[in-house]
Amino acid sequence: MSKIRLQKFLSERGIDSRRNCAEIIKKGLITVNGVITTEPGFHVDPDDDSICFQGKHVSKTKEKKRTIALYKPRGYICSTSDKDGKTVYELIKDIPERLLPVGRLDKDSEGLLLMSNDGDLINRLTHPRYEHEKTYEVTVSGTVDNKIIDLLQSRLLIDGYRIQPAKVKFLRQIPDSNRTLLEFRLKEGRNRQIRKMCELANLNIHRLIRKKTGNVSLTGLKPGKWREINVH
Template identity: 45%
Template sequence: MQERLQKILASAGIASRRAAEQIITSGRVKVNGEVVTELGSKADPDKDAITVDGNPVHKQRSKVYILLFKPSGYMTTLKDPEGRPVVTDLLKGVTERVYPVGRLDYNTEGLLLLTNDGEWANRLMHPRHEVEKEYHVRVRGMVTSGQVAMLANGVELDDGMTAPAKVSIIKASDNNTWLSIAIHEGRYRQVRRMCEAVSLSVVRLKRARYGNLDLNGLNPGQYRLLTDIEVQGLLTGENVPRAEKRSNVKKIIKKPTPKTAG
């Protein structure tokens, strides 16, 4: 049966639906030897020979959903032209080809989801689902109530006004302040840019929660598989019993040593 190319790529675990569209328009996809760049193009995955960058696209065998505690110093990509370590280097024992759901900056740590289910990833990242993501941010100096209010009400960035956020002070000293900032948007470097917009300098940034999931039971560099209830709960907003989260933690015995850049 014929399907849109971007859906075929997403179902095969190549990329999310949105990223698959970029792959197609950039001329990296061939169907029966012919380059296809039109997003409306269709193919039959059972009959047509579909390739991305010359590699055959196969039907996906099993779907995998992973929660990783990303350390600072890893790229949220599948490969890096500068030779820096990437997040999939940490997934020892995972044989399926997975990719990140959204991104965390090189110097940002915390909760990162990876999967080979393109439809699920696309739904999570779509703005209409408004999946809340909570960040813990350490900034230099004291934070005023006025700055907290501005962040909460929305600030003007170069790509438009941010939506209202949930902002609170976790702890503060004369030198540093820890903030909790919860947003449901997913703009590029959004939390850092929000802080810069109200004259706050970010020292450390960590994603502590994604929807109903947190980092409980994991150390930096460790990951675990999501349960079926957690996978569905991210889309429905239902909470998952903490005991179930703990029981599914997969420990990585030794944290991989970051590769030397270059």
């Protein structure tokens, strides 16, 4: 077999997205024939070279590409380990492939989480330049007027970074409670971005659900359940 870039090889074996594989290589976590390699562009022969990630051999054959839509319940984290055992991997034990989260949802949030072993797809859905829109429904305390909506749609300063404007819409006042349901549509997804936006607007979040990523929606899924999808 002809040689390919190490970064591409790892991505095709489901290690991570190409972008993240480059960082893994730079950190010295990959060996090729027993030698640490820190150049993502280093060329390897998938048939002849012995490639290890953190001491474990990486399969020479490509994994079957697989992508699922999971309804992540509240209280579950997106990493592989948690002292309470409540990770999203507990929900997909019957899937043999090593799937990675496409983006993140924090422990207190719920809703649509895409998971895949297709590194190119993960990169395409998470890299800011592709601007894939994500839609959330957020329940907050109190009433929300146009002034607050305008603030939420402005280029707020979060963690020293001026975010891109979000689209925020009033959906409804929730009956028999002093709460409001809002829709947020973002084309970037910084760490806990909506929570930090609401904090700047003095809004207390009671529930945060991701409803849609690109053209994939949560419709038909119940908490903890998943379905196979094709994303183009």
